Amino acid sequence: MVRLRAHSGCERRTGVDETVAGQARAPVRGAGPRGVEAAGPKGTVTERAIEQIKAMIAEGRLEPGERLPTERDLAARLGISRSSMREAIRALTVLGVLEARHGSGIYVTQLEAGDLLETFGVVADLSRGPQLVELLEVRRILESTATALAAARITEGELAEVEKHLAAMNATDDPEEILSHDLAFHRAIVAAAGNETMAAILEGLSSRTFRARVWRGYQEEGAFARTRREHAAIHRALVAHDPEAARAAAAAHVGEVEEWLRTQLRG
Amino acid sequence: MVRLRAHSGCERRTGVDETVAGQARAPVRGAGPRGVEAAGPKGTVTERAIEQIKAMIAEGRLEPGERLPTERDLAARLGISRSSMREAIRALTVLGVLEARHGSGIYVTQLEAGDLLETFGVVADLSRGPQLVELLEVRRILESTATALAAARITEGELAEVEKHLAAMNATDDPEEILSHDLAFHRAIVAAAGNETMAAILEGLSSRTFRARVWRGYQEEGAFARTRREHAAIHRALVAHDPEAARAAAAAHVGEVEEWLRTQLRG
DNA sequence: ACCATGGAGTTGGTCCGACCACTACGACCG
DNA sequence: CGGTCGTAGTGGTCGGACCAACTCCATGGT
Structure with a gap:
């Protein structure tokens, strides 16, 4: 124990200036004991x-x-x-x-919704465990409703966009590309629902890293075929302009992943 | 138009150093033309x-x-x-x-959900016009589902908490207090749904300033009675553990405000 | 008359160094 | 043994200097 401190009255700091003119910063602020000054008594x-x-x-x-x-x-x-x-x-x-x-x-x-809700992706990226399931549940609720709305309102042009990604998704085996078109497929549908705020939230809930984390394991179990069938069902409902069918199909689609994730957490 | 900008000349800065030894800061960093260095070429x-x-x-x-x-x-x-x-x-x-x-x-x-979704309140506070309607639509979707879930799962203790705020709300005329208990009423219901993430999102969508902004005008039109009836309907559905009735009552409750706001924007 | 060009001034981006305020932890003392 | 008081360490604030990107305008060539 060297014990080289103490030696009272030491200069601690100070004594280092003199390079610059002494900082005449005596009465900076907070001089008074937080009296009737103007500054709010809030945090930093x-x-x-x-x-x-x-x-x-x-x-x-x-x-x-x-x-x-x-x-x-x-x-x-x-x-x-x-x-x-x-x-x-x-x-x-x-x-x-x-x-x-x-x-x-x-x-x-x-x-706008997109500006303010961009941070929503952070939530999805940093959540884990049971929270991911809750997030998927929220997504199921919103996405099924959005898909139902889309079925009622979607135009020919919007439907063509949806079909473009559906076809592209079925035409390749590259997981990266599938993921991209999968995202675009749902994005196009949600956009047709006409609520930008909802679209922005769902965008965050389906962020690339989020889906990559969850879907990696999901699709490794050979869920491609099932995914394809579910996408086809959603598409049929959109073509038929049948909101309830669309809602059910979308809810089932997300629900499948949700249920898979739930079992993963138990095991 | 005075336009007193400009005022060219004036020595601006420079010529002030020489107090400290010249900053020998030549080769700080980024000397090379961003070659094979380590730093990523991303933003700031x-x-x-x-x-x-x-x-x-x-x-x-x-x-x-x-x-x-x-x-x-x-x-x-x-x-x-x-x-x-x-x-x-x-x-x-x-x-x-x-x-x-x-x-x-x-x-x-x-x-946890509460930590990460606190910023959601900012969205509600800064949104305006049509975006407020979209926000209310999202709230209607989520809150009606949450209320339905609550009807199926709510316990005696949780129901007592809900009833406490319902009674307090009907026992006063102070708008401030009504607003407080109104918030607590819905919060207690959503909490009973068992999805903390959803609860955190709805918390943001019902933030105090948000509701104050919308509710102010809404209740000034003598909507107190109607609000009370709607709350009673929600409560009845909870007591009966009837999810579909709860969903309908909650959707109608939020939908009323939504519709009112929509007309406000048109007029 | 018109447009390319270049430079000066403005403005955000980065860095440095000092000091302040609060906390945690340990030596000291009763 | 327990309370007290320092002290070191850590976030919070400040001021100043310099860098880099953009704006705007005067300049000069076409």
């Missing part, structure tokens, strides 16, 4: 900044597509450092609320 | 850091609840500055993936 300054920007948008002081002031401006305006402001902006960027264009400025996104 | 370093941390969790190298290395460590490990690393961490924090405890460290959350 960054969190406060996030809330304030969100509030600006919610209150309509910032319209979708509109450009925000500079990072430097914003920071000065809220009385925080640019670093903290950047953290706030980054946070809102990953949430799909803001969009930063290097050299140009920061803009509010269109706040 | 921060985005890369976000993806890498996410990957660490997805691959199981970081377990839920586990503590991460220091910000300083992490930054050094990925070869980026602490500032950039902090932005990445902040982003994952707002996504509900990480949790920072001041003075202690950074931890992976339990990655």
